[in-house]
Amino acid sequence: MIDMKTPAKRLYLVYSLNTSNTNQSSIHPGKHLYFSSQENAESVIRSYKELYPFLYDDEIQGEHLYCLVMEEFELDNTYRYQLSTRVYSPEGELLCDSVVPDDGPFLGRPERTIYHEIGEVVEIPYGDKLIFGIVIEKPLCFNEDIERYAYTASDDCYTVIHHDGFEINYAFAPLVFKPTRIVSEKIREDLLSAYLQVSENEKSN
DSSP, X not given: OOOOOXXXXXXXXXXXXXXXXXXXXXXXXXXXXXXXXXXXXXHHXXXXXXXOGGGGOHHHHSEEEEEEEEXXXXXXXXXXXXXXXXXXXXXXXXXXXXXXXXXXXXXXBOGGGOOOOTTOEEEEEETTEEEEEEEEEOOOBOXXXXXXXXXXGGGOEEEEEEXXXXXXXXXXXXXXXOOSSOOOHHXXXXXXHHHHHHHHHHHHO
């Protein structure tokens, strides 16, 4: 007997990430919108500026729309099961995505979708802050021969040294950006020094 399993229902959650005009290192999510299909969600994302023009008026809002995020979830599941994340510019252009479900398998990123290089200074939402960091390791590059269940969606990350605590952390690939703010020479020098120190420690081990 053929198993005619009903396709899983999905929820598409869309929201903006916004920075404050008075504190550009502060970032927080806007109101969530809910959709039953990716097509409907993307249609609204492409029209976001026309639908919500007030969100693009920094003087009225007191904040700046940094990016738009679409998260896809499986409904009627016994636990929170995320299927994908897509990140768009404020104008609705797809910047980066991760279409690996929570439990994978993650077979690596196609090289053309690895947008940041080792030693590059990047900008990352981290909690309620927008911080600078330096890339010390890129996501795994796609390899169809990789052990299928060795990696999951949580491995689709850049390894980054944060400023100014200089801790090493993992940054989810779709939420790593080229800096939108001026990066001072002092910050660049500090991050480069931290990167070189990590590199030297790795060579000596």
